[in-house]
Amino acid sequence: MEIRGISPLPAPAQSNDPSSLPSGGAASSEALTAQRQAVAERDLTDAVSTAPAMEMPKLPLTRAELSVDRAAQRYVARIVDRNNGKMVAEYPTEAQLKLYAISRELLGKLMKAEA
Incomplete structure:
Protein backbone atom coordinates (compact mmCIF):
# COMPACT_ATOMS: atom_id res chain seq x y z
CA MET A 1 0.00 0.00 0.00
CA GLU A 2 1.40 3.37 -0.93
CA ILE A 3 0.72 6.51 1.03
CA ARG A 4 1.26 9.61 -1.03
CA GLY A 5 2.92 12.63 0.48
CA ILE A 6 5.04 10.68 2.92
CA SER A 7 8.57 10.03 1.84
CA PRO A 8 10.20 6.67 2.52
CA LEU A 9 12.63 6.51 5.40
CA PRO A 10 16.03 7.84 4.34
CA ALA A 11 19.11 5.67 4.53
CA PRO A 12 21.51 6.50 7.36
CA ALA A 13 24.14 9.05 6.50
CA GLN A 14 27.44 7.59 5.27
CA SER A 15 30.62 8.75 6.91
CA ASN A 16 34.30 8.10 6.24
CA ASP A 17 35.07 8.14 9.96
CA PRO A 18 35.90 4.53 10.97
CA SER A 19 34.48 5.05 14.46
CA SER A 20 31.04 5.80 12.96
CA LEU A 21 30.88 2.57 10.95
CA PRO A 22 28.55 -0.03 12.39
CA SER A 23 30.40 -2.79 14.18
CA GLY A 24 27.54 -5.22 13.69
CA GLY A 25 25.36 -6.82 16.29
CA ALA A 26 22.32 -5.71 18.19
CA ALA A 27 23.65 -2.28 19.21
CA SER A 28 23.90 -1.00 15.63
CA SER A 29 20.53 -2.50 14.75
CA GLU A 30 18.91 -0.74 17.71
CA ALA A 31 20.57 2.55 16.77
CA LEU A 32 19.35 2.24 13.19
CA THR A 33 15.82 1.44 14.39
CA ALA A 34 15.87 4.44 16.74
CA GLN A 35 17.10 6.71 13.94
CA ARG A 36 14.36 5.52 11.57
CA GLN A 37 11.70 5.96 14.25
CA ALA A 38 12.89 9.53 14.93
CA VAL A 39 12.74 10.35 11.21
CA ALA A 40 9.26 8.82 10.93
CA GLU A 41 8.00 10.82 13.93
CA ARG A 42 9.46 14.03 12.48
CA ASP A 43 7.82 13.35 9.10
CA LEU A 44 4.48 12.68 10.80
CA THR A 45 4.74 15.88 12.84
CA ASP A 46 5.58 17.87 9.69
CA ALA A 47 2.65 16.32 7.79
CA VAL A 48 0.17 17.11 10.56
CA SER A 49 1.38 20.68 10.99
CA THR A 50 1.21 21.45 7.25
CA ALA A 51 -2.18 19.78 6.64
CA PRO A 52 -5.09 22.20 6.20
CA ALA A 53 -7.49 22.41 9.11
CA MET A 54 -10.50 20.18 8.55
CA GLU A 55 -13.89 21.67 9.27
CA MET A 56 -16.93 19.59 10.06
CA PRO A 57 -19.64 19.99 7.44
CA LYS A 58 -22.58 22.03 8.60
CA LEU A 59 -25.59 19.77 8.75
CA PRO A 60 -29.09 21.16 8.51
CA LEU A 61 -31.17 21.13 11.64
Whole structure:
Protein backbone atom coordinates (compact mmCIF):
# COMPACT_ATOMS: atom_id res chain seq x y z
CA MET A 1 0.00 0.00 0.00
CA GLU A 2 1.40 3.37 -0.93
CA ILE A 3 0.72 6.51 1.03
CA ARG A 4 1.26 9.61 -1.03
CA GLY A 5 2.92 12.63 0.48
CA ILE A 6 5.04 10.68 2.92
CA SER A 7 8.57 10.03 1.84
CA PRO A 8 10.20 6.67 2.52
CA LEU A 9 12.63 6.51 5.40
CA PRO A 10 16.03 7.84 4.34
CA ALA A 11 19.11 5.67 4.53
CA PRO A 12 21.51 6.50 7.36
CA ALA A 13 24.14 9.05 6.50
CA GLN A 14 27.44 7.59 5.27
CA SER A 15 30.62 8.75 6.91
CA ASN A 16 34.30 8.10 6.24
CA ASP A 17 35.07 8.14 9.96
CA PRO A 18 35.90 4.53 10.97
CA SER A 19 34.48 5.05 14.46
CA SER A 20 31.04 5.80 12.96
CA LEU A 21 30.88 2.57 10.95
CA PRO A 22 28.55 -0.03 12.39
CA SER A 23 30.40 -2.79 14.18
CA GLY A 24 27.54 -5.22 13.69
CA GLY A 25 25.36 -6.82 16.29
CA ALA A 26 22.32 -5.71 18.19
CA ALA A 27 23.65 -2.28 19.21
CA SER A 28 23.90 -1.00 15.63
CA SER A 29 20.53 -2.50 14.75
CA GLU A 30 18.91 -0.74 17.71
CA ALA A 31 20.57 2.55 16.77
CA LEU A 32 19.35 2.24 13.19
CA THR A 33 15.82 1.44 14.39
CA ALA A 34 15.87 4.44 16.74
CA GLN A 35 17.10 6.71 13.94
CA ARG A 36 14.36 5.52 11.57
CA GLN A 37 11.70 5.96 14.25
CA ALA A 38 12.89 9.53 14.93
CA VAL A 39 12.74 10.35 11.21
CA ALA A 40 9.26 8.82 10.93
CA GLU A 41 8.00 10.82 13.93
CA ARG A 42 9.46 14.03 12.48
CA ASP A 43 7.82 13.35 9.10
CA LEU A 44 4.48 12.68 10.80
CA THR A 45 4.74 15.88 12.84
CA ASP A 46 5.58 17.87 9.69
CA ALA A 47 2.65 16.32 7.79
CA VAL A 48 0.17 17.11 10.56
CA SER A 49 1.38 20.68 10.99
CA THR A 50 1.21 21.45 7.25
CA ALA A 51 -2.18 19.78 6.64
CA PRO A 52 -5.09 22.20 6.20
CA ALA A 53 -7.49 22.41 9.11
CA MET A 54 -10.50 20.18 8.55
CA GLU A 55 -13.89 21.67 9.27
CA MET A 56 -16.93 19.59 10.06
CA PRO A 57 -19.64 19.99 7.44
CA LYS A 58 -22.58 22.03 8.60
CA LEU A 59 -25.59 19.77 8.75
CA PRO A 60 -29.09 21.16 8.51
CA LEU A 61 -31.17 21.13 11.64
CA THR A 62 -33.75 18.45 11.01
CA ARG A 63 -36.35 16.44 12.85
CA ALA A 64 -37.79 13.02 12.16
CA GLU A 65 -41.52 12.41 11.91
CA LEU A 66 -43.22 9.04 11.91
CA SER A 67 -46.82 8.63 10.81
CA VAL A 68 -49.21 6.10 9.28
CA ASP A 69 -50.64 6.40 5.77
CA ARG A 70 -54.17 5.12 6.20
CA ALA A 71 -54.84 4.33 2.51
CA ALA A 72 -51.69 2.23 2.14
CA GLN A 73 -51.70 1.13 5.80
CA ARG A 74 -47.96 1.75 5.97
CA TYR A 75 -45.67 3.64 8.31
CA VAL A 76 -44.13 6.74 6.77
CA ALA A 77 -40.87 8.32 7.96
CA ARG A 78 -40.16 11.92 7.03
CA ILE A 79 -37.12 14.11 7.65
CA VAL A 80 -38.15 17.77 7.97
CA ASP A 81 -35.93 20.86 8.01
CA ARG A 82 -36.47 22.69 11.31
CA ASN A 83 -35.67 26.11 9.85
CA ASN A 84 -38.28 26.25 7.10
CA GLY A 85 -40.48 23.16 7.70
CA LYS A 86 -39.78 21.70 4.25
CA MET A 87 -39.57 17.94 3.86
CA VAL A 88 -36.01 16.81 3.12
CA ALA A 89 -36.67 13.08 2.68
CA GLU A 90 -39.51 10.60 2.91
CA TYR A 91 -39.63 6.82 3.01
CA PRO A 92 -41.54 5.27 1.39
CA THR A 93 -41.92 7.93 -1.26
CA GLU A 94 -45.27 9.42 -2.23
CA ALA A 95 -45.28 7.35 -5.45
CA GLN A 96 -44.67 4.15 -3.49
CA LEU A 97 -47.49 5.00 -1.08
CA LYS A 98 -49.90 5.49 -4.01
CA LEU A 99 -48.81 2.16 -5.47
CA TYR A 100 -49.36 0.42 -2.13
CA ALA A 101 -52.81 2.00 -1.75
CA ILE A 102 -53.90 1.02 -5.28
CA SER A 103 -52.56 -2.52 -4.83
CA ARG A 104 -54.39 -2.87 -1.52
CA GLU A 105 -57.65 -1.63 -3.07
CA LEU A 106 -57.40 -3.95 -6.08
CA LEU A 107 -56.50 -6.92 -3.90
CA GLY A 108 -59.53 -6.19 -1.72
CA LYS A 109 -61.81 -6.11 -4.77
CA LEU A 110 -60.31 -9.38 -6.04
CA MET A 111 -60.90 -11.08 -2.69
CA LYS A 112 -64.52 -9.89 -2.59
CA ALA A 113 -65.13 -11.08 -6.16
CA GLU A 114 -63.82 -14.57 -5.39
CA ALA A 115 -65.88 -14.91 -2.22
